[in-house]
Amino acid sequence: MKSIILHTISALALISATTSANAQENVMNDHTASFIEMPAASGQTDAFAEFLAGAAPLVAETEPGTKLWFALQAGDSLAIFDVFEDEAARNAHFSGAVAGALNGNADTLVDGGWDAGVVANINNSDVLSAKAPVDLYSATTATYIRLEAAPGQADNLAALLTAAGPIVADTEPKTLFWAALQIDENNFAIFDIFADNSGREAHLAGQVAGLLNEKASVLVEGGWDDGVVANVSNFDILAIK
Numbered sequence: 236m237k238s239i240i241l242h243t244i245s246a247l248a249l250i251s252a253t254t255s256a257n258a259q260e261n262v263m264n265d266h267t268a269s270f271i272e273m274p275a276a277s278g279q280t281d282a283f284a285e286f287l288a289g290a291a292p293l294v295a296e297t298e299p300g301t302k303l304w305f306a307l308q309a310g311d312s313l314a315i316f317d318v319f320e321d322e323a324a325r326n327a328h329f330s331g332a333v334a335g336a337l338n339g340n341a342d343t344l345v346d347g348g349w350d351a352g353v354v355a356n357i358n359n360s361d362v363l364s365a366k367a368p369v370d371l372y373s374a375t376t377a378t379y380i381r382l383e384a385a386p387g388q389a390d391n392l393a394a395l396l397t398a399a400g401p402i403v404a405d406t407e408p409k410t411l412f413w414a415a416l417q418i419d420e421n422n423f424a425i426f427d428i429f430a431d432n433s434g435r436e437a438h439l440a441g442q443v444a445g446l447l448n449e450k451a452s453v454l455v456e457g458g459w460d461d462g463v464v465a466n467v468s469n470f471d472i473l474a475i476k
Contacts, residue, residue, distance in 0.1 A: 262400055263318065266302065266362040267325045268416055270379060270424065272314040272468070273353055274346040280311045283344040284473055287313055290333045291474035297332050298476075300324025303368065303412070305428070307377055307470035314470060316379065316426055318362065318414065325359070360416035360424060363393060364400030368412040374428040374472050378435060381466045382423040383456040389421050392454045396423060399443045403427075407441050409434030428472065435469070 275283045287306035294304045300320045307314040319325040328334065338349050345352035384392045396415035403413045411434070413427040429435045438444060448459050455462035 262367045262404070263302075263362045263365040263414065266318055266320060266365075267322055268316070268318045268360045268362055268414065268426070269325060269328075270314065270316045270358045270360070270416075270426065271353060271356050272312055272379075273356055275311045275313055276344055276346045276352075279344050280313075283313050284308050286337075286340060286344060287315065288473040290336070291476045293333050293336075294328075294331075294476040298324070298328055301328050301476065303371075304476035305377060306473040306475075308473050309468060309470045313473075314379070316377070317476075358418055358424070360418045363397045363415040363417050363423075365415070366400055366404040366407070366410060366413040368428075370411050370430065371428075371475060373430045374411050374475065375431055376435060377426065377428045377470045377472055378438075379468045379470070380425045380463065381418075381468075382425070382463065384421045384423065385454055385456045385462075388454045391450075392423060393417060395447065395450060395454065396425070399446075402443050403438075403441070407434075407438055407443075410438045410441075413438075 273283075284306075287308075291304060291306065294301055294317075298304075301317055301324060302320055303316075303318040305316045307316060317328065319328060337344075337353065341349035341353055347353075347355070382392065396417075399415060400413065403410055407413070409429060411428050411430060414425070416424040416426065418424060427435075427438060429438065447455075447463065451459040451463055457463075457465070
């Protein structure tokens with residue numbers, strides 16, 4: 236295991252050496268995040284999307300600790316992704332005005348209602364590394380990728396993801412925000428946003444994606460095809476705080 240860790244970190248260090256010296260490291264260190272994907276109730280997709288799109292100003296007005304908040308849509312599936320300055324801010328969000336309004340409307344808007352359609356789908360995580368957001372409100376599309384570490388490889392996968400943020404920041408101008416997340420001991424995720432599909436394509440052809448592709452057979456359960464590509468979820472962005 237130690238040799239794999241050293242090889243991974245060495246490869247990342249080699250890439251980092253080719254980037255500018257002023258890359259920010261550990262952007263959003265100690266921040267937390269959450270991702271909630273929720274199925275719209277039958278016939279309620281448009282109403283649910285309108286509800287989430289209208290929630291962004293309320294988040295901005297009432298949740299100072301919620302640093303980023305995105306309302307997302309992929310067909311009949313709606314989602315929220317947010318980043319908090321700390322655990323206390325995340326707790327405040329889930330007891331806040333938007334969560335309360337969603338709770339009050341979930342029986343109508345969400346397949347499964349509040350408990351089965353919202354609460355059961357909450358994925359809380361810690362931010363391992365990030366590219367600070369740029370041109371935030373020009374973003375139109377987002378990607379969320381769930382990754383499960385291969386047996387015994389959680390530390391190695393965490394090391395790769397932690398080192399990747401500055402590389403994305405220096406080499407991917409069309410990636411407007413990028414975050415690597417740790418959900419629990421063995422489960423991780425990547426969330427990123429782009430102005431358009433050309434930004435997503437550039438990201439998938441970039442250095443970090445290339446290194447993850449190279450290492451996925453060892454680090455990720457299912458390898459590149461079944462463990463990474465199969466878990467890519469693309470969304471349209473409805474609203475941003």
